[in-house]
Amino acid sequence: MTSPVRLSPPVEGDREEFLRLMRDSRAFHRPWAAAPVDDARFDAYLADSRRQDYEALLVRRCGDDAIVGFFNISQITHGFFQSAYLGYAVGSRFAGHRYMSAGIELVLRHAFVVLSLHRLEANIQPGNEASLALARGAGFRREGFSPRYLKIGGRWRDHERWAILAEEWRARPRRRAAEDATERR
Secondary structure, three states: OOOOEEEEOOOHHHHHHHHHHHHHOHHHHOOOOOOOOOHHHHHHHHHHHOOOOEEEEEEEEOOOOOEEEEEEEEEEEOOOOOEEEEEEEEOHHHOOOOHHHHHHHHHHHHHHHHOOOOEEEEEEOOOOHHHHHHHHHOOOEEEEEEEEEEEEOOEEEEEEEEEEEHHHHHHHHHHHHHHHHHHHO
């Protein structure tokens, strides 16, 4: 089955569409995320996307190439650690359409195959049910709780620590294929 979305790095030509989507989604993101909503923050986002330890990935709907959200893989460390952090947000008008569920599958393939990571971690505020469901549905497991972990919207906020390892991700398709074969019998 083909994905309804594709991933692409942000480019200058995405500025207007991306900022409009993020501005329109400010209330939806509050207090969970602080996405770029102005030219200065978009410039910083583009600069970050060029760093070796950062992958910015826009989620685009395949039918019309509309930007529906983004994933960021940050603090990418190779060597003995081979780990990174995952952040993400969907535009409010695209929430609930499963675009991010399809997108996270592409991101995990990118993280574990292209970047050769061993571990990907997402830190999520406890009340952010949609974000928790996205991570859980993609195979992340809860590892712990970090009080006052990250400053968002001017406040230090608690986060749950979720992670997935490359071998856990690799085991998922075989498990799903086995489940699909069982259901067909």
